[in-house]
Amino acid sequence: MLLSTIMRYPSLFIFSFILLLAGCKQTEIVPNRNRSLISENEHLTLGNPSNATPDINNYKNYLVEKPQYVLSYSRDSSIPNWVSWHVSSDWLGSAPRQDDFKADESLPEDWYRVSPANYTNSGFDRGHNCPSADRTKSQKDNSATFLMTNMIPQAPDNNRETWANLEEYTRSLVDQGQEVYVIMGNYGSGGTGSNGFARTINGGKIRVPKQIWKVLVILPEGDDDLNRISVNTRVIAIDTPNSNGVNPDWSLYRTTVDAIEKATGYDLLSSLPEDIQQVLEATVDNGPTQ
Numbered sequence: 001m002l003l004s005t006i007m008r009y010p011s012l013f014i015f016s017f018i019l020l021l022a023g024c025k026q027t028e029i030v031p032n033r034n035r036s037l038i039s040e041n042e043h044l045t046l047g048n049p050s051n052a053t054p055d056i057n058n059y060k061n062y063l064v065e066k067p068q069y070v071l072s073y074s075r076d077s078s079i080p081n082w083v084s085w086h087v088s089s090d091w092l093g094s095a096p097r098q099d100d101f102k103a104d105e106s107l108p109e110d111w112y113r114v115s116p117a118n119y120t121n122s123g124f125d126r127g128h129n130c131p132s133a134d135r136t137k138s139q140k141d142n143s144a145t146f147l148m149t150n151m152i153p154q155a156p157d158n159n160r161e162t163w164a165n166l167e168e169y170t171r172s173l174v175d176q177g178q179e180v181y182v183i184m185g186n187y188g189s190g191g192t193g194s195n196g197f198a199r200t201i202n203g204g205k206i207r208v209p210k211q212i213w214k215v216l217v218i219l220p221e222g223d224d225d226l227n228r229i230s231v232n233t234r235v236i237a238i239d240t241p242n243s244n245g246v247n248p249d250w251s252l253y254r255t256t257v258d259a260i261e262k263a264t265g266y267d268l269l270s271s272l273p274e275d276i277q278q279v280l281e282a283t284v285d286n287g288p289t290q
Contacts, residue, residue, distance in 0.1 A: 060075065097133070131167045155242050
């Protein structure tokens with residue numbers, strides 16, 4: 001009976017079918033902005049700032065995912081462009097510092113692999129991006145922070161004072177019931193270490209950054225983190241010169257996320273809705289520092 005009706009009134013059938021399609025389009029379900037839909041890796045909750053990929057041909061922006069952190073690596077600079085990680089009570093424990101600096105064997109076979117000795121007598125520290133003390137739940141986690149792909153040539157004063165003070169403050173927030181998403185990176189060429197100014201070390205194979213920056217997004221400990229970030233969320237952005245003699249007070253180097261994006265070309269906090277990004281990225285933090 002249905003077939004005979006269609007044959008008798010073909011125009012009516014076609015019109016009804018078009019209406020059905022239009023109705024389906026109007027009721028299409030738009031996915032919610034949920035962390036699991038943005039990335040399955042907790043360390044990329046805020047986004048992938050440079051759209052790094054694990055493609056060997058993308059050697060200036062090569063994505064390396066570790067269980068403990070995620071980074072974009074530059075083969076030509078032999079340092080990370082940025083490193084992103086999550087700090088919460090789940091990552092902190094009593095595991096001792098391993099101090100087992102080592103080359104990262106996960107890099108493509110024909111790439112130069114930095115060894116710990118390549119920094120010897122350079123005047124620069126093997127400066128962690130993701131800090132050792134942010135990964136103390138297990139010895140394995142702590143050991144992962146000593147891979148050389150997590151290091152940059154960092155002026156000793158910058159590493160041991162300014163940066164160390166900010167890292168300790170970050171963990172103090174976690175002790176107070178917060179969790180923190182961190183992105184750290186660098187840009188430019190030329191820093192001043194204990195031996196003076198240098199653009200590269202290790203015979204030109206390793207670039208010395210001019211500036212070192214960090215962005216922290218701070219939340220009360222909880223679930224569904226991405227959807228809990230609002231225009232009232234505290235965001236700290238700092239940008240420091242990679243130089244001995246830098247002030248140990250990190251708060252003097254507070255800036256905006258917008259300024260870091262302008263200097264680097266990255267899109268930070270890209271997983272957030274645009275209206276929230278605009279507010280958070282234009283704000284200079286004025287919160288407590290201890």
